[in-house]
Amino acid sequence: MTDANTRDRPHDPIQEDRPTAVEPLPTEEAADLCRAVTDNVAGVIVGHDEAVEHVVTAILARGHVLLDDVPGVGKTMLARSLARSIDCRFRRVQFTPDLLPSDVTGVNVFNQKTREFEFQPGPVFANVVLGDEINRAPPKTQSALLEAMEEAQVTVDGETRALPRPFTVIATQNAVEPDRTYELPFAEVDRFVKKLRLGYPDPDEESEMLARTVGHHPIEDLEPVTDLESVRRARETATRVRVEAPVREYATRLAGYTRDHARLGVSPRGTISLLRAAQARAVLSGRDYVIPDDVQYEAPVVLPHRIRAGSDDPEVDGTAIVERALERVAVE
Template identity: 70%
Template sequence: MSDLDPSSSTDLADDRRGRDDPATLPIDTVADVGEAIQQNVSRVIVGNESVVDHVVATLLGGGHVLLEDVPGVGKTMLARSIARSVDCTFSRIQFTPDLLPTDVTGVNVFDDRSREFEFQPGPVFGNVVLGDEINRAPPKTQAALLEAMEEAQVTVDGETRDLPDPFVVIATQNAVEPTRNYELPLAELDRFAKKLHLGYPDPDDEVDLLGRTVGDHPIESLEPVVDRETLVRAREAVGTVTASEPVRSYATRLAGYTREHARIGVSPRGTIALLRLAQARAALEGRDYVVPDDLQVEVPVVFPHRIRTTDRERDAEEIVSEALEQVPVDDPTEADDDRSRR
């Protein structure tokens, strides 16, 4: 049972005073953070527990999330629920065909009184940034997020400015109306740790959803359950989760399989994202070490959107599924080395 009550804004930092290293949260507390956010979001999002779990793991793992599906299945509501669950700054960017890069990053404005240019930060300067219908904006505007998502900074008129910590982008993408949208370039897709699909709810879940939305919508009363400092410390704690050499080797071989069987396979950035998210997965389970199962849970949502195939090849999901089936957990070369030493 979690120590956190998702209906309150409990400060986890206060619960752990007196530790030898107050700057680092224990792994069991990281698991409590994740559980609190998940339970809070479930007050708004009915069903889709797996999707919520993946978003929370990405939040703790320091990545960004792309939600793709048809309109009206709760993509934006999920992003707003995650943002409201954390006591951080939140900003929303509604991507449209006429949106300019400076509308995202900010712009220098001349001040008549000071006779100097002053920087007016754009909506990207938030802890949790919702990029709504990101594929409706042209590539030039989409590219404004590349530096921000990779390095947590933006450069405007030659001056680089750091974004707040933590910084996470939760973007939604319309999966229909291809003639009215712009395809996200692979360079940008590669910066999203995961690409998730919500799908239509089950009939029972939809009935429950309709009951919750009669009168005031539950999103309006959602309160934060984790503060900014605790989230930062939780993400730092995730980085201390042990990933042994065999686990790292397994991740590398999974990525290598995609490179051998697709025109463009998973990049090293994708392998790094997989390992980081596996660390978050382990922390959510209360472990301070990664096991192969953690990788196997994350691979289906971390790898496919990074892969490009030809028309004659299988699709990305099939290649990833085959990788999980064909790539052994134990490295056969290491087994051969062990036998030769005996």
């Protein structure tokens, strides 16, 4: 695609982002694909199988993941091995206090030869983008990334450009130096479908990891197990997973519970995210319908970061409230 083309034809994001263009994979194949990717990544990332699964389902759910963790537990490695497994374009952006929005989205550069402006795409023009320590960048830069996440497009100099599909941001937050960070606004945290915490591996796993990585890093040998086209089709499969009324009502009741028991409960966007994640989870189980168990499995990573407990008790945080909601809200 040349710049000329882009300029001649008015951009129509709706048309370009039409999902119907893709034929969904059969559920079983989609499940196999996910399993393959998960196993592949798990070969590199030891001891975080569940987190890997969550990231894979996040991709299927067309969402983005926020990793909230101490440095050095393998966040970057997770993102890279995932990108390599599905044979897609991977970019990493290190957010720093002096990072500008155009450093993320791209910039128009004047080409002396052609006497025209050329668009230099920024790092967001990739399928998997790792935004490292996004809370260290100023809010304006953060919001540039967040716009890209929400709209799957970026606007530079008044011109809107669609991002590739799939487009998944895996962002990490620096949690150890709060005085050097700009806290993410609550409304923007809401845009991550999941917030995960990898945590330290347990001693056995850490020992195994050391055995694997000291010397030759396994990521060098990581082979793709699928391609972008299959991932797009698997995503389409996820969107077609059936969500029946009892499940929808259950999700609504869960959200309602958090709204009744916290200062700020789960937003409708949160409920949508929950059901999308549950759809992806159903695909992973080879099912073409969501059952309440899917919702329950996803809720602890999808909901807590959207809740502001408003309690003086530090124990009563979003996670605790979601736990309680899962315990008390009746599954019909």
